[in-house]
Amino acid sequence: MILTYQKHLASFVFGFTAAVCLYTSSTYAENNSPEENELVVTPLRCVALRQGQVCYQEVTFRWHQPKVGNYCLVELSSSDNIKCWSNVKTGEVDFDFQSDKSLTYGIRKTDEQTNLSSVHITVSWVFKSSKRPKASWKLF
């Protein structure tokens, strides 16, 4: 009888887990359509367990520009191209974000350095972490 009762409790816990996951994913999915001269990414946040860990998140970039042209999505700190498009004024790309720190991405015209629009993916964490002082004896 107790085991039967506990099965319901276990179901509740796992159901609650699923509900939390669905809630968090639904909050990420809000209003992600780009307007004129805009770059959007969903989700905007990646959560790691501990500060300093590499955080993994499948994200989707969507952008829109007023004029047809050649554009690239660029990670701004390294200037690495994520993807380039030719003769378009809108684009979309799925990207496997992997970083231990927050990064900013921008849309640029191909071979130009000016950012037409940009977006920031924030890396956050549950547990902070900091280095202890090394090689020390302490007597209170």
Added chain:
Amino acid sequence: MWYSPIKKLSLMAILLVAFSSFAYAADIARTLRTNTQDNNDPDNFIEIGLGAGVYVGSSLTDSDGIFASPIINLSASYNWNGFFIDVLAETAEPIVIGYNAYNSDNWSFDLVLGTTDGGVSEDTDDRFIGIIKRQSSTMLGGRITGYFGKNILQMSLKYDARGRSKGTVASALLGRNWQYRNWNFHGLVGLYLADAKFNNYYYGVTEEESAVTGIQTFDGEAAITFNSSMGVTYPISENWIYRATVGFGSNFGQNDSSLFEKKRNFHIGIHSSISYVF
């Protein structure tokens, strides 16, 4: 048979002991769970969670030693200038007060003071009426921890400073963590040694107690226990984490205490929870 309030309390006590049995191999479990590499300062935190668990092992009552229960997780850690206090933080003792006395790149030494859970009492089960309540012990000692990349080795030695059991316990634990995307896995194996004084205080039965309770006399002896666990922790958001753990342990057949109604030479547990981290 579980409708007696006393037995309900006993069940809760048994479950607390049962699930804390993971903790015999878990002084380093928190570090492993958070996927800490090298010798980092721990974070201050409070965790409150809800979960469920199933445990199979020995039983002090007339149950068959198979328990399933909801579990309320509550744990906290506070660190200040080398001092720390861990409450229900997957340590062998529910409350550990300590001081981090030495640090190098790979090694850390802590002085620790912790209080154990108590043992059997008249409230545990009707058949213990007349038995002398086993009080908690105050264990004073040290633990040395080595950090080698994703591997952590910890050895500890503690003595019952309050002198109720006058016992000594020692442990050696080896753990490793892995990260697969945002899933943080850990594995942990450990050996836990309790000397004859410690085991005799908690698991022995004197002739006087035997005369009152009818339970056969028993002299506790030094014993080694093996414990292991594997688990996963996933950050749902900045404040919510999901955890699941499977634990297995063995007493190598050294489970002869007459206090146990159902004797098993092993224990297995599964535990899953969601916690809010402040």
